[in-house]
Amino acid sequence: MKNWLRYFDYNRVHRREVPWNKGVNVATRLRGPLIHSLQRFQVGESxxxxxxxxxxxxxxxSVYMESIDLFIKEEQEHARLMAEVLKLLDAPLIGHHWSDTCFILLRRLFGLNQELLVLLMPEMIAKRYFRAVRDGVDDPVVRAVCAQIVHDEEGHVAFHMEFLQGAFVDLSIPSRLALRTVWRILFRASCMVVLWDHRKILREAGVSTAQFWWDCGLIFDEVAAGIFSYAPTRAFVRPAALVEAE
Incomplete structure (x- = not known):
């Protein structure tokens, strides 16, 4: 975990430059869907x-606790970045959203390991969502913000994967299969919610429903394999930024 502490410290300092002075200028057809979508992701990160x-x-x-604290602060930084984009779009923030409330309630029903599994679901979806917005919205501010969030989410997912891989090392094969199956069902339900609620911006960004669904599935399969594969000595593949931070 000391490596992750160094990673978060490194990532806190080495941030992408966002050209805020340019303002946000997006096509009219993108403005409404982008505002609607960012408002919902912003409240979830705050x-x-x-x-x-x-x-x-x-x-x-203590090292893991400090790493979790830095992870939370990085999530809050995402909320700040999205709030700045919304401000430049003359759009208000929203105080809550039902999907975020559901995730919070679900997370609080369980212990740490299960809470992290629930937390990972929107993190995995966010990897694909922000990549879609980064690639599909032709604005330097939006692209820089989304690029930073995509980069951070890669680290977040790997951070939680490594912890859970160790936490489940003694879990039996039947228990692994059962937990993975339930987790997949919940993840796919979450994907459906995101697809419905953010369908307009995804469509305008050039990402079809089928493509988003497929790509999220690939992300889930990779993460689930890393967590639940019955190979306690399996080498963990770390993100490039973690290697660089070392």
């Missing part, structure tokens, strides 16, 4: 993470 911090404290691992 939490204080009190429950996650409390669960992390049960590990009695």
């Amino acid at each position: 939490g204080e993470g009190r429950h996650l911090r409390k669960q992390a404290a049960t590990t009695n691992d």
Whole structure:
């Protein structure tokens, strides 16, 4: 976990330059869908993470607790970046959204390991979503913000994967299969919600429903394999930024 602490410290300093002075100028057809979509992702990233911090404290691992704290701050930084984009679009922030409330309630039903599995679902979806917006919205500010978030989400997913891989090392094969199956069902349900709620911006960004669904499935399969494969000594593939931070 010390490597991840160095990674988050490194990532906090080495951030992409966002040309805020240029403002945000998007095509009229993109403006409404982009605002609608960013408002919902922004509220989901703005939490204080009190429950996650409390669960992390049960590990009695000060390095992991500090890493979780830096992870939460990075998520809050995403909320700040999206809030700045919305401000430049003269759009208000929203105080809550039902999908975010559902995720929060679901996360609080379980212990740390299960909470991380729930937390990983929107993280995996966000990897594909922000890549779609980055590639499909022709604006330097939006692209820079989305590129930074995509980069960070790669690290977030790998961070939680590594912890859960160790946490489930003694889990039996039947238990692994059962947990993975339930997790996949919940993940696919989450994908359906995102596809419906963000369908307009995805369509305008040139990403079809089928493509988004397929790509999210590939991300899930890769992450699930890393967590649940019955290979305790399996080498963990770390993101390039973690290697660089070392």
